[in-house]
Amino acid sequence: MDWKYLLTSYEGRINRTxxxxxxxxxxxxGIIAMGLDNILxxxxxxxxxxxxxxxxxxxxxxxxxAVYAKRWHxxxxxxxxxxxxxxxxxxxxxxxxxxxxxxxxKGANQYGPDPLA
Numbered sequence: 001m002d003w004k005y006l007l008t009s010y011e012g013r014i015n016r017t018x019x020x021x022x023x024x025x026x027x028x029x030g031i032i033a034m035g036l037d038n039i040l041x042x043x044x045x046x047x048x049x050x051x052x053x054x055x056x057x058x059x060x061x062x063x064x065x066a067v068y069a070k071r072w073h074x075x076x077x078x079x080x081x082x083x084x085x086x087x088x089x090x091x092x093x094x095x096x097x098x099x100x101x102x103x104x105x106k107g108a109n110q111y112g113p114d115p116l117a
Contacts, residue, residue, distance in 0.1 A: 001018065001021065003025075006018060006022055006066070006067060006070075007022065007063040007066060007067065008062075008063065008066060009066060009070075010065075010066050010069045010070070010079060011070075011111075011112070012070055012073065012111065012112045012115075013070055013071075013073045013074040013104065013109075013111050013112050013113075013114070013115050014067070014070040014071055014074060014115055015074060015104060015115045015116055016071075016099075016100065016101075016103070016104075018115070019067060019070075019071045019099060019100065020100065022063075022064075022067040023064075023067070023100075026060050026063065026064055026067075029056060029060070030053065030056060030057065030060075033049075033052045033053040033055075033056040033057075034048055034049050034050075034053050036052045036053075037049055037050035037051065037052045037053050038050075040052070065079070065082055068082040068095075068099065069082060071099040071104075072098070072099065073109075073111035073112070074104030074105065074111070074115060075098055075099070075102065075104055075105060076104075076105040076109050076110075076111075077098075081098070082095070084098075104116070
């Protein structure tokens with residue numbers, strides 16, 4: 001798996017397996033960052049995260065949206081659909097169903113060839 005392409009490029013398409021792998025790697029990285037915050041004592045008052053986690057989260061914003069955009073491209077939609085997450089409750093469910101559960105468009109589309117072909 002080409003992690004550099006997955007986490008830095010907004011071009012192309014990825015399938016559900018690669019999407020979930022990237023989400024998992026970013027999630028585990030966040031858990032590690034929270035653990036470092038707790039070990040080093042850099043957590044904020046009564047919060048499970050701290051300075052290291054916030055730096056990690058800010059650094060990962062670009063990468064996670066690159067992954068989201070490629071997954072939306074696989075569904076035949078613009079990466080801007082990632083903003084649906086901002087709609088309370090329904091947006092998160094819509095995003096989960098579209099990007100995490102439903103199959104991508106069969107065959108090539110305007111964003112590139114089918115990643116499963």
